[in-house]
Amino acid sequence: MDILGTYDVIVVGAGHAGIEAAHAAAVLGAKTAVFTLSLDFIGNMPCNPSIGGTAKGHLVREVDALGGLMGIAADATFLQSRMLNRGKGPAVHSLRVQTDRKRYHIWMKHALELTPNLDIHQAEVVAADIQDGQICGIVTQLGGYYACKALVIATGTSLGGRIFVGEAHYDSGPDGTHAATALTQSLVAQGFTLRRFKTGTPARVHRRSIDFSKLERQPGDPDSELQPFSFLTRTPMHNKVDCYIAYTNPQMHRIILDNLHRSPLYGGDIQGVGPRYCPSIEDKVVRFKEKERHPIFVEPCGEDTEEMYLQGLSSSLPECVQNEMYRAIRGFENIEIMRPAYAIEYDCVDPTTLKPTLESKVAAGVYGAGQFNGTSGYEEAAAQGLLAGLNAARHALGKPELVLARHTSYLGTLVDDLVTKGVMDPYRMMTSRSEYRLSLRQDNADERLTPIGREFGLVDDARWAAFCRDREIKQQELKRLETTRVRMADLRALAPADAELGESGGTALELLRRPAVSYAMITQLIGAGEGITPAMAQRIETEIRYAGYIAREERIIRDIRRHESVAIPEDFDYAPLEMLTLEAREKLQKIRPRNLAQAGRIPGVSPSDLAQLSLILLKANRTQNGETL
Template sequence: MDKLGKYDVIVIGAGHAGIEAAHAAAVLGARTAVFTLTLDFIGNMPCNPSIGGTAKGHLVREIDALGGLMGVAADATFLQSRMLNRGKGPAVHSLRVQTDRKRYHMWMKHALELTPNLDVHQGEVVALDIAEGRVQGVITSLGGYYECKAVVIATGTTLGGRIFVGEASYAGGPDGQHAATALTQCLVDNGFTLRRFKTGTPARVHRRSIDFSKLERQPGDPDESLQPFSFLTRTPMHNKVDCYITYTNPETHKVILENLHRSPLYGGMIQGVGPRYCPSIEDKVVRFKDKERHPIFVEPCGEDTEEMYLQGLSSSLPEVVQNAMYRTISGFEHLEIMRPAYAIEYDCVDPTTLYPTLESKVVAGVYGAGQFNGTSGYEEAAAQGLLAGLNAARAALGKSQLVLARHTSYLGTLVDDLVTKGVMDPYRMMTSRSEYRLSLRQDNADERLTPIGREYGLVDDARWAVFTQDQAIKQAEMHRLETTRVPLADLRKAAEEAGVDRSRMGETGGTAAELLRRPTVTYELIARVIGWGQDVTPAMALRLETEIRYAGYIAREQRAIREVQRHEQVLIPTDFVYEDIPTMTLESREKLTKIRPRTLAQAGRIPGVSPSDLAQLSLAVLRFQKEKEQHP
């Protein structure tokens, strides 16, 4: 076996998780290599050509705040931008952009090539070299050996991948890649608990075959209101394309039901568990029999291609059935399929076998990220990749690792859910998964996480300078709003000129901040009277408005967070024996022994651990610590 290199960190896979892992590790100064099956699919979007969405947009902002790449890449390559959930409260506002798929790949590939301390290799890793419970290196299909101190597995859906289209099935990865099968056996042989999950993607079709006159146009937000993902982006943004909506109908559903026996999902060929919140069109028709139609979003794959993506029509039916099904839909009567829809099964790990650092409990130095950890989605993958790469590098360099508590971020919530509760199907981030949504808004990700990124070495001087400047602008404007009085007559005159309802503005004037707490009073309206704050962007104005208007609710949430932090600070010793607590239920002891929670708070979030069990555990940990102090 040829020894070809020596690294601190090796990343397996260069999808969204692998990109962030490799970049983070290299930025921290670790000698890093990333291996990918093909350089032509770095940052590939095998499913939806978009970044962000409900809760996912929060993750992209958090990645950016910590010093990651996804937000910057999305801003550089977007085609259309929309802020979702504007009709709801600010806690669930989420940015989503339609992205040029090919340009996103090229941007990310070049970013990795330009990253110091990072080598990019095309090659398949077929085995890990493990000795005495710790990873020592990796072996490639060409017989090369690369020594390392840590490995991040970010294999996406290629690990044990198998494609299904009707009765046809074959080993493979998305978009014609070959499957990575050898590594699965190595992991099983070394004690990793693997499972089979499944996902799917719709067909890509030719633009010329769509009758857009029968579809509903879905434009992006007005250019003047567009917000970037990255806190670094300062250039003006412009939408370049429209998206469209059409719907299935009873005839579509009839074709699906008549051919259900030809679906590998219903015929028993597919054994993997699919994503609950992104079902195939077959699943939708079967599970929601009362619905006469389902929406289909028609989205471009790029500026320089005629391929269109049909979001909402994921399927594993035979190609001939797909043709018949699509052509029952208004606007699709003459549809030309360029790439048929397919389902894919793949191998992933049980995430409860990972620590909150994303390091494996089975083999030291091995970290997981993305779909390998049982999640779905580019954004979930990228967020985990950043954390796994950061921790792998810091461990390799002999430094402390980062654990993000769930009250700090959606990333912290995501990881805590994975390692504490586990998953029964591919995990998707949603705002409802967080108890602290008002504090974890997408607009304040920089305040929450950029100082952490700076402390742990990911945030460079340029980003830190932008952050500190933004904070100074915000604080200065907040002070101005809290100290500048606005006469009610002036405010009502401004409202009349702007065509704003004056009926709920109160009967007296007050400071600008006091008035912003009243219904129908916005920062923009206040600015008509006192002027726009110096260097305040529209995004900053909305952020100030939110923090002033919801100050009482945010303060209440912060009190709840401080209460939880007390339990987060109670560390459970790594050698604690749960079987020695007879007053706890057997179920709790078994689950605590399996998960081995890091803190008392994490223990309380394990399904099956009751408040009574937690109280008993708290007392037992206290006794354990006192005994160790007395008898070290």
């Protein structure tokens, strides 16, 4: 077979995971190629036209801090921006934007085209050539062979994709692309453990068919309060559209229940496991019978299209039933469906067969990212793609790879959950998944991760200079607040009469620890610090106000690091360790944790097992170092 190209890294798929993987690998100097079923679907948004959301916004900021593309693209193509969870603590504040679906695709496609060291191919990859446990190349549908040292599989829902709409079902990827079934067969033949997952997409409807006067208007945040995703974005931001909220009702629920036998989800045609935290409308009506209504978020797909997206109404019911149930909703009486809702099944890997670098344990040099790893969501995919692409490039170039501990980032938490605990359904990132969420806020992603991105070669000089400048501005402002005194009489003149400000004045920093005192109040008295943006002001106020809690969390992290420093050899044999339970030995043998901390997070490994393992490792290390026990 003729070799048509030789690369360091090949990426299969150009969705959100594939984009970040290809970009990261190429930026690191690896000769890279990305293969996609269609150039017209690079950066496609087959589900909701939005970026971010609760915990997902954290991931976008982390991708940006590490040198990725998603945050910059979202800032360049957003239609409406809202900071979620403002009524809660800063740890769970999460940015979410409505995005122009077509413009996002165009932006991402052009960004890849401008990336040095990166070739883009429109072709279906039908086989991975693995020899002696090592990736050697890939084969396309046209019979082309491309050699590589590392391969990133980022196939989204196209791998073994199958669409369901009522009684109709057929092989397909999202939005009418064809399914990649041959690659599934190749991977299974090579020893990969695959499973079937399922997700759903709501209908797109025509704007003119909606009576918006009957819906609740949902505007974005005031323009003066808008914050970008990217730490590089400095231009003013402006909302361009409104979103709206409609509600289901008992009449609609009755239509669904009367037609439940026509749903492939309940008829048994769909075998894949669906996302627990994003159920179809059929699931909602069945599982939450006591609820008389569920919200529907009506969102525009772009500035130059009349398509509207109905978030919260994913379904696999027949098109005729969809028409009937939508028209039972207030404001949707004359709805015109442009694209019916559908469910899609797809193939993905068991993530416990991956290392924390996202490299497969089955074949050296093969990495997984995104829905192939059992996750859901654009943001989870992009974050994994960046890590997989970075590590694939460093593998190909013979350099040490990056493992992010879970206390460093939501990305580290996500990967640790996948490879240590595995998944039973599509994984979605949530703030509750992190035990360190006060330290892993979205506002400090740059301080946590940009130095790491710089060390591993992803952060360029311009981003590093911007980061250093922001860090200096913050340090100067903290020093100014620490040394500038404020009189209580002046502060009382600004505050409401019933505000609990304390008895005496003090430094600005001391006063900011009091709940009733804000940074905005302080700056009215002492002026604003030079170069302080609204986002930076909020970060400074958070860090001062929650300093005690953050310090406590950092002490916990230091304790965890001690366990992470106890490395476990990759070929360590757990079978003879009869002092451990049989379940613990089986789980440890399968997962093969890198260190004692990861071992302790494996389901089935008890604290007693961990204590015994710790003593065994300590004894082994002392023996290896020649110490007398």
